[in-house]
Amino acid sequence: MASAVFGRTQVSEVGIFRHMAHLAWFGQLIPLAGISLLCATAAFGQATTNRYSFQEYLLVPLRVHLLSAKETPAIQTTLAESDVTRILGKLNSIWSQAGLHFYVESLVREEANQPETYGQPAGPDDRSVLLGLRPSASLATNLFHVYYLKKLVMNGICFSEAIFVKDTASLRPVEGGLDEPIPRVTSHELGHALGLSHRQNTTNLMASGTTGFWLNDEEIKQARLVARKLHCIESAPELLKRADLLFRAKKMQEAAALYSGLATLPLRVKEVDLAKQRADRAIRFGPKSNMTGARQ
Numbered sequence: 001m002a003s004a005v006f007g008r009t010q011v012s013e014v015g016i017f018r019h020m021a022h023l024a025w026f027g028q029l030i031p032l033a034g035i036s037l038l039c040a041t042a043a044f045g046q047a048t049t050n051r052y053s054f055q056e057y058l059l060v061p062l063r064v065h066l067l068s069a070k071e072t073p074a075i076q077t078t079l080a081e082s083d084v085t086r087i088l089g090k091l092n093s094i095w096s097q098a099g100l101h102f103y104v105e106s107l108v109r110e111e112a113n114q115p116e117t118y119g120q121p122a123g124p125d126d127r128s129v130l131l132g133l134r135p136s137a138s139l140a141t142n143l144f145h146v147y148y149l150k151k152l153v154m155n156g157i158c159f160s161e162a163i164f165v166k167d168t169a170s171l172r173p174v175e176g177g178l179d180e181p182i183p184r185v186t187s188h189e190l191g192h193a194l195g196l197s198h199r200q201n202t203t204n205l206m207a208s209g210t211t212g213f214w215l216n217d218e219e220i221k222q223a224r225l226v227a228r229k230l231h232c233i234e235s236a237p238e239l240l241k242r243a244d245l246l247f248r249a250k251k252m253q254e255a256a257a258l259y260s261g262l263a264t265l266p267l268r269v270k271e272v273d274l275a276k277q278r279a280d281r282a283i284r285f286g287p288k289s290n291m292t293g294a295r296q
């Protein structure tokens, strides 16, 4: 898996929800309700033992792009919404080691831009080809992007602008490793995005090409240090506060995305229970509000 350190400068202070308004116009925007309320799947036991409190958890916004290209099988992903739910659950189990929790700001199924340029699966040197596949309407610089497509030379790659992961990823199994390649590859690339380099101990998340998922204390410290510097990453209490503001302003779709992210935190605390209840309510009252919001 190729590495490139995530450019901190790519992340601006622009509010996430500003882009949500644009997203409401996408014909292919997939409702968040189904994705986020499912509890995170515990992919393994040990790493879900929590050493972080609600106050310490850092929430990371993720825009997931499922690329389509009917005439280009090398692009057209066959992942569905349910796959994204499962991937995210396992990914969050891995990153719970560091007290980081990714939430789906939006899930977009979209037609790749210039699919005719993708004759052969891209490799590490094809930065411009891969970045050129991104539809302009869903670009944003204030969150993490993961694009799923069918074929790449490698399993995944992290650029400063976006991560690309192939849905046919395969890995070398190691003892105690993750049971599925895609969440592991996505987690590995997000590790690069958070400033981590390769460490070739096969059971580690940052080892190349294995199913390992462990992070050592130094990696945890570094990833949290980088995360704290990114303005788009908020602590759980900060995110809850923002979700409440959106909820009171009847911006239900945006509120639901944030509450749903909090609702899948692997913690048994009252704030998470509250987030679950409010996510339910925001989703239930969401469609009407979304339409209103989109037409303003």
Ligand SMILES: [Zn+2]
Pocket (backbone or CB within 6 Å): 001, 002, 003, 188, 192, 198, 208
């Ligand atoms: Zn790598």
